[in-house]
Amino acid sequence: xxxxxxxxxxxxxxxxxxxxxxxxxxxxxxxxxxxxxxxxxxxxxxxxxxxxxxxxxxxxxxxxxxxxxxxxxxxxxxxxxxxxxxxxxxxxxxxxxxxxxxxxxxxxxxxxxxxxxxxxxxxxxxxxxxxxxxxxxxxxxxxxxxxxxxxxxxxxxxxxxxxxxxxxxxxxxxxxxxxxxxxxxxxxxxxxxxxxxxxxxxxxxxxxxxxxxxxxxxxxxxxxxxxxxxxxxxxxxxxxxxxxxxxxxxxxxxxxxxxxxxxxxxxxxxxxxxxxxxxxxxxxxxxxxxxxxxxxxxxxxxxxxxxxxxxxxxxxxx
Numbered sequence: 001x002x003x004x005x006x007x008x009x010x011x012x013x014x015x016x017x018x019x020x021x022x023x024x025x026x027x028x029x030x031x032x033x034x035x036x037x038x039x040x041x042x043x044x045x046x047x048x049x050x051x052x053x054x055x056x057x058x059x060x061x062x063x064x065x066x067x068x069x070x071x072x073x074x075x076x077x078x079x080x081x082x083x084x085x086x087x088x089x090x091x092x093x094x095x096x097x098x099x100x101x102x103x104x105x106x107x108x109x110x111x112x113x114x115x116x117x118x119x120x121x122x123x124x125x126x127x128x129x130x131x132x133x134x135x136x137x138x139x140x141x142x143x144x145x146x147x148x149x150x151x152x153x154x155x156x157x158x159x160x161x162x163x164x165x166x167x168x169x170x171x172x173x174x175x176x177x178x179x180x181x182x183x184x185x186x187x188x189x190x191x192x193x194x195x196x197x198x199x200x201x202x203x204x205x206x207x208x209x210x211x212x213x214x215x216x217x218x219x220x221x222x223x224x225x226x227x228x229x230x231x232x233x234x235x236x237x238x239x240x241x242x243x244x245x246x247x248x249x250x251x252x253x254x255x256x257x258x259x260x261x262x263x264x265x266x267x268x269x270x271x272x273x274x275x276x277x278x279x280x281x282x283x284x285x286x287x288x289x290x291x292x293x294x295x296x297x298x299x300x301x302x303x304x305x306x307x308x309x310x311x312x313x314x315x316x317x318x
Contacts, residue, residue: 008048012067015086021067022060022087026052029120029282030093032084033059036102036128038186038199040066043101046178047267050275055282058096060087062107064198065189075202077110077129077214085115094118097282101125102239102264106206109216112226116295120287121227123278124247126236126264131243132211138238142207147200150190178268217250222298224252227285231277233262233269255281 009024023041025048033044041059051057061068063083064075073079084107088096097120100108105127112119128134141150190196206214216223228251232244241258248256257277259266267274 008045008052010067013087013090015083015090018063018069018071018073020060020063020069020083020087022058023048024059024091025049025057026055028055030088030096031055031057031278031282032088032093032096032098033057034084034098034100034104034107035059035062035065036104037202038065038189038195039102039104039182040185040189042066042185043182043265044267046271047275047278050271051278054279055097056093058087058091058093060084062104064195064202070192070194070198072197073201075198076205077106078114080107081111081114084111085118088118095120095287097121097123097287099123099125099278100127101267103128103202103206105129106214106216109219109223113216113219113222116222116226116288116290119226119290121229121282121285122223123229123231123281124244125231125267126233126239127230127244127247128206128212128239129214129216130247131215131217131240133240133243134207134212135238138203138207139209139211141200142204143209147197150196150200151193178265179263182265182268217247220247220250221302222295224254225290225294225298226288227281228254229278229281230254230256231259231266231274232256233259233264233266235261236264238264 010021011024012019012021014020021041023044031051033041035041035043040061044059048057048059062080063073064070095118098108098111100106100123102125105124106129108122108124109127109129112122140146190199206212230244230248232241234241244256248254259270259273262269
């Protein structure tokens with residue numbers, strides 16, 4: 001079934017009693033876009049039109065984000081992966097290329113791990129879940145008590161001062177770049193009490209005071225069975241580019257595209273190149289067909305090799 005959407009349609013659907021907002025556009029093979037923490041589907045606005053020329057593009061606001069409901073709920077990677085699986089089923093989309101940025105990259109890898117039969121390819125954009133390091137501000141916000149301090153930082157008076165400063169700078173010729181714009185959008189979204197609560201639950205599910213505490217590195221050998229594209233901004237200050245380089249060296253057959261001069265949002269900073277790279281990747285790879293038998297074989301082989309590695313050599317008694 002080929003679904004055709006008008007350009008950038010904003011839609012809503014109710015799943016398990018929760019309303020999920022999403023953007024849909026285009027027709028053809030399906031591409032699912034997953035935004036990062038405190039973000040929304042709007043972060044993909046620069047690339048959806050270009051991708052929709054070739055694909056059915058679905059970009060949801062994750063539960064707790066954007067215009068979707070923000071209940072007291074499970075905001076773990078696994079819960080998000082299940083929610084996206086259910087969204088695809090509700091939209092009658094059997095399989096898709098999964099694209100995830102930042103926290104959304106972690107969700108994308110979790111989706112591929114839980115539902116490989118629904119995943120044709122994976123695109124990781126400045127992805128979380130590939131190493132310990134993360135911006136110190138996120139570590140600070142994960143500690144107990146941050147829920148009492150964050151509302152102060154998001155108070156209307158402070159946001160008004162910040163907006164006034166931005167307008168003052170703009171009158172003097174300064175224009176915020178894409179990274180500044182997206183960080184500002186994320187910050188503004190936390191003014192809402194429910195969004196702030198969902199953000200903290202989501203953050204603490206993957207980050208603590210030391211850094212990222214959830215890692216996909218022990219499962220990346222399975223990722224080698226899926227066509228994988230890794231995109232990273234070389235000037236990312238949120239998650240270091242070294243994570244992407246190391247993941248590329250671990251995931252056999254993966255493709256690495258470094259966006260020189262870009263930060264944490266390369267799809268916003270260099271959208272034309274982003275669309276071109278993703279389109280070429282999809283055209284040049286075949287959709288994965290990871291069967292249950294193949295997955296079982298990989299798991300068994302990995303466990304056997306590890307067991308062999310830890311066996312102590314026999315003791316020889318003279």
